[in-house]
Amino acid sequence: MALTDAMTSPSRLSALPVELQKDIVELLDIPSKLALRITNWQFSSLIKPPTHQDLLAAERSAWAMTRRLFACQDCIRLRPSREFADAMKKGPKGLNGKEPHKRFCIDCGLHPKPRTTRYSPGSEMEVMGRRYVICKFCKMYTSEVGCVGSGLCGDCHASCGCQCGPTSVSMAPRSGSSAKKRKRARQREYEDEWDLPECYDEHFWECYDPAD
Ligand SMILES: [Zn+2]
Ligand SMILES: [Zn+2]
Ligand SMILES: [Zn+2]
Structure with a gap:
């Protein structure tokens, strides 16, 4: 039904x-x-x-x-x-x-939760195609990422003396038109994503405490 x-x-x-x-x-x-x-x-x-x-x-x-x-x-x-x-x-x-x-x-x-391991400082991840980091130095969760694999935010990366230079990944232009095309395709994919309506409230689901 x-x-x-x-x-x-x-x-x-x-x-x-x-x-x-x-x-x-x-x-x-x-x-x-x-x-x-x-x-x-x-x-x-x-x-x-x-x-x-x-x-x-x-x-x-x-x-x-x-x-x-x-x-x-x-x-x-x-x-x-x-x-x-x-x-x-x-x-x-x-x-x-x-x-x-x-x-x-x-x-x-x-x-x-206590005694569970999830993301830790230095973790890098992509969210909706955008790169994020939990900076291992300042512990901030941000899309201002230092170089890939550094585990650092842009600011900490810039001040750590990394030889790759101060440009963060998000600012560095990707070379080649195929990368650009890929990026555009990815953006389109996310724009197409179903816009959650005003009536969807995810807190509706907050009704169960697994610890019970
Ligand atoms: Zn930082
Ligand atoms: Zn670097
Ligand atoms: Zn959750």
């Missing part, structure tokens, strides 16, 4: 006996369940919070795929594509990879 069937009349649904509501809810797919869950307290108590497994199933639904939503193993939310490093959305951690369950969002990577 699709979201719209239930969502057009959540009030009529809530007027039904609870047992019947439960039966109907069971027929809903995961995105619909979760959407219904946040419409009112009645449904939020009726419908269990999503587990990481639920979200891993949900991220493969057409609904999540058109919106480019991905599950994070740490905050147990479906978050928009831009909240993840590119490497988290392809290869092993991609939708069709072997370990999408190991994917975590940038926020969780920067602020890991």
Whole structure:
């Protein structure tokens, strides 16, 4: 059953006996369940919070795929594509990879839970095709990257005396027209990305604490 069937009349649904509501809810797919869950307290108590497994199933639904939503193993939310490093959305951690369950969002990577290792100072990553670094010196997370592999932000890189010169990667022009073309193609890809509507609030998913 699709979201719209239930969502057009959540009030009529809530007027039904609870047992019947439960039966109907069971027929809903995961995105619909979760959407219904946040419409009112009645449904939020009726419908269990999503587990990481639920979200891993949900991220493969057409609904999540058109919106480019991905599950994070740490905050147990479906978050928009831009909240993840590119490497988290392809290869092993991609939708069709072997370990999408190991994917975590940038926020969780920067602020890991105790006893978990995520991003550490010196980590470099690409987000929506743009390079970021967690500077190993000043610990800042920034797109002002020193030279690739330096693990430094532009400022720290400039003052460390690296022989490659002060130009940061983001400022250095890529040589060759094919690189330019690639870049343009990549930009187009991201512009095409489904613009999340005003009504999408990822905090909707903040309803489950895996520590519970
Ligand atoms: Zn997260
Ligand atoms: Zn720095
Ligand atoms: Zn350098």
